[in-house]
Amino acid sequence: MAPVQARAWAVLGALLWGCGLALQGGMLYPRESASRERKELDGLWSFRADFSDNRRQGFEQQWYRTPLRESGPILDMPVPSSFNDVGQDGQLRSFVGWVWYEREVTLPQRWTQDLGTRVVLRIGSAHYYAIVWVNGVHVAEHEGGHLPFEVDISTLVQSGPLSSCRITIAVNNTLTPYTLPPGTILYKMDTSKYPKGYFVQNTNFDFFNYAGLHRPVLLYTTPTIYIDDITITTGVDQNTGLVNYQIFVQGSEHFQLQVSLLDKEGKVVAQGLGSQGQLQVPSAHLWWPYLMHEHPAYLYSLEVRLTAQTAARSVSDFYTLPVGIRTVAVTESQFLINGKPFYFHGVNKHEDADIRGKGFDWPLMVKDFNLLRWLGANSFRTSHYPYAEEVMQLCDRYGIVVIDESPGVGIVLAQSYSNASLQHHLEVMGELVRRDKNHPAVVMWSVANEPASSLKPAAYYFKTLIAHTKALDPSRPVTFVTNSNYEADLGAPYVDVICVNSYYSWYHDYGHLEVIQLQLATQFENWYRTYQKPIIQSEYGAEVISGFHQDPPLMFSEEYQQGLLEQYHLVLDQKRKEYVVGELIWNFADFMTDQSPMRVIGNKKGIFSRQRQPKSAAFLLRQRYWKLANETRYHRSAVKSQCVGKSPFTF
Numbered sequence: 001m002a003p004v005q006a007r008a009w010a011v012l013g014a015l016l017w018g019c020g021l022a023l024q025g026g027m028l029y030p031r032e033s034a035s036r037e038r039k040e041l042d043g044l045w046s047f048r049a050d051f052s053d054n055r056r057q058g059f060e061q062q063w064y065r066t067p068l069r070e071s072g073p074i075l076d077m078p079v080p081s082s083f084n085d086v087g088q089d090g091q092l093r094s095f096v097g098w099v100w101y102e103r104e105v106t107l108p109q110r111w112t113q114d115l116g117t118r119v120v121l122r123i124g125s126a127h128y129y130a131i132v133w134v135n136g137v138h139v140a141e142h143e144g145g146h147l148p149f150e151v152d153i154s155t156l157v158q159s160g161p162l163s164s165c166r167i168t169i170a171v172n173n174t175l176t177p178y179t180l181p182p183g184t185i186l187y188k189m190d191t192s193k194y195p196k197g198y199f200v201q202n203t204n205f206d207f208f209n210y211a212g213l214h215r216p217v218l219l220y221t222t223p224t225i226y227i228d229d230i231t232i233t234t235g236v237d238q239n240t241g242l243v244n245y246q247i248f249v250q251g252s253e254h255f256q257l258q259v260s261l262l263d264k265e266g267k268v269v270a271q272g273l274g275s276q277g278q279l280q281v282p283s284a285h286l287w288w289p290y291l292m293h294e295h296p297a298y299l300y301s302l303e304v305r306l307t308a309q310t311a312a313r314s315v316s317d318f319y320t321l322p323v324g325i326r327t328v329a330v331t332e333s334q335f336l337i338n339g340k341p342f343y344f345h346g347v348n349k350h351e352d353a354d355i356r357g358k359g360f361d362w363p364l365m366v367k368d369f370n371l372l373r374w375l376g377a378n379s380f381r382t383s384h385y386p387y388a389e390e391v392m393q394l395c396d397r398y399g400i401v402v403i404d405e406s407p408g409v410g411i412v413l414a415q416s417y418s419n420a421s422l423q424h425h426l427e428v429m430g431e432l433v434r435r436d437k438n439h440p441a442v443v444m445w446s447v448a449n450e451p452a453s454s455l456k457p458a459a460y461y462f463k464t465l466i467a468h469t470k471a472l473d474p475s476r477p478v479t480f481v482t483n484s485n486y487e488a489d490l491g492a493p494y495v496d497v498i499c500v501n502s503y504y505s506w507y508h509d510y511g512h513l514e515v516i517q518l519q520l521a522t523q524f525e526n527w528y529r530t531y532q533k534p535i536i537q538s539e540y541g542a543e544v545i546s547g548f549h550q551d552p553p554l555m556f557s558e559e560y561q562q563g564l565l566e567q568y569h570l571v572l573d574q575k576r577k578e579y580v581v582g583e584l585i586w587n588f589a590d591f592m593t594d595q596s597p598m599r600v601i602g603n604k605k606g607i608f609s610r611q612r613q614p615k616s617a618a619f620l621l622r623q624r625y626w627k628l629a630n631e632t633r634y635h636r637s638a639v640k641s642q643c644v645g646k647s648p649f650t651f
């Protein structure tokens with residue numbers, strides 16, 4: 001498949017969805033239990049990029065049929081990682097087309113011989129289009145680089161004498177007007193300037209299109225009758241916590257389900273029977289955001305026990321899900337968590353780091369959360385795509401509130417508003433909600449970032465997309481993030497919260513910090529007058545090259561970034577008394593982008609460098625966030641008891 005042919009897959013996917021072939025099955029995070037095992041496949045995989053002119057050699061020569069080393073030279077490639085930055089080959093860094101990964105796995109005997117065991121291959125994310133073979137047999141395809149997919153491979157691994165299997169995954173990073181995010185392939189036809197067949201990939205988003213197997217790949221088992229999905233919604237009545245559950249089972253229609261809710265000490269606080277019901281927890285500990293309460297992020301455990309009797313034997317399956325009891329609501333001017341006004345003081349992030357690109361990395365993740373807590377940030381937006389499940393789990397545990405964004409970034413071409421694109425976007429929202437619906441940290445869905453929302457088709461597109469997302473999950477508000485004009489924005493009527501990005505004194509009025517207050521106040525007043533909805537300043541910031549100093553401030557110096565932030569904060573401090581409910585700095589850390597005269601080895605708007613070292617603005621923001629936390633907390637000791645590291649404040 002040549003790069004552009006990825007489009008055909010997108011359209012096919014859309015047609016299937018249109019024919020009613022909506023999402024099948026659940027996507028519970030694979031957890032070990034008395035009935036379930038896991039085998040992680042992270043480490044070194046064999047790898048080859050298909051540099052042939054049409055990028056189809058791998059398919060023509062059927063590289064999946066035999067071990068990859070037999071069909072040509074291979075590289076060692078770490079998984080999870082982007083493939084782009086680990087090598088010394090500039091061509092691989094900017095490669096567009098199919099790359100091939102392969103790994104042999106030895107399986108425990110029980111997995112291959114016990115027909116009551118179901119063996120599932122799960123891929124956390126493969127950017128962008130993936131085709132999977134096991135022992136040369138095609139088993140799965142998936143479109144979309146930021147969400148997991150899985151396939152039951154039991155029959156393949158249980159059909160022969162082999163105790164090992166060979167997993168081959170071909171991944172294509174080509175973006176088209178119909179993918180999310182969209183992109184285009186531009187063939188350069190002038191042979192006096194470019195070699196024959198020369199093409200480049202263009203995108204309308206501001207981060208590098210890293211590719212590969214970005215998140216953990218693993219095998220896990222369940223019994224053949226198993227808990228396939230769980231949906232939790234929670235409520236509060238006086239001081240009683242309400243946990244509504246719905247459980248989906250596969251493999252049989254005859255089974256019993258028992259659910260128990262356990263508190264942190266392991267004490268059972270409520271129990272239920274059957275596929276759905278409501279658990280009531282007297283004097284419930286609510287899930288509160290970080291810095292809003294003395295004991296934030298309280299998680300219960302929902303233990304689900306399935307039992308079924310087949311002709312041959314009795315089957316049990318166990319799954320435990322962390323549950324946070326909390327409510328979310330939006331008024332004309334407030335964002336409420338557990339009925340209290342919540343002010344987002346946080347960041348926008350990227351999954352991005354040296355060498356590994358967008359590859360998931362435990363030390364990096366823990367460092368980022370330590371920095372967030374040091375900063376006094378209570379929230380972030382998953383700009384501009386869903387992040388790893390492990391990140392979402394840590395948000396639940398630490399009380400970091402999340403605006404969960406789809407990969408709908410860079411939707412600016414008319415073609416990207418086509419029916420095919422919309423259908424795919426609906427499907428992606430389905431996959432995102434299915435994966436993240438049970439995270440208490442997730443308080444709002446963001447369907448897109450800065451689409452060309454004044455184009456005529458945007459009205460129908462966003463109306464449909466937002467209605468669909470609300471139907472998928474009526475328990476959370478929905479937004480999209482705009483940078484357009486309040487009068488021209490055709491999507492704004494459908495969102496619950498206005499999220500607006502602006503870069504005063506950066507992308508215009510360069511160097512003129514003195515105009516920020518007027519322009520920002522006008523921005524807020526116009527949006528609020530038109531829509532009467534709470535507003536989040538979802539991006540603002542300035543580029544800084546760490547260590548550049550200029551006083552009086554000049555652009556790209558640490559002083560300019562600080563000065564710009566201070567001007568924004570003056571207005572935010574007025575408007576947060578009225579209807580502004582949050583401020584998210586752009587960006588948490590510097591990150592890689594495409595090469596351009598606009599970017600100096602990536603986007604430098606981080607308050608931390610790409611290596612996570614603070615710029616001066618990080619200290620400024622830290623002071624502000626702790627001050628905001630002190631003002632908005634509901635228990636006096638909250639800030640003190642949670643302070644990570646030395647805080648500059650007294651309490």
Ligand code: GCB
Nearest residue numbers: 206449450483501539603605
């Ligand atoms: C934006 C985009 C973000 C960019 C940022 C910038 O509005 O949403 O993806 O990186 O501006 O720095 O230009």
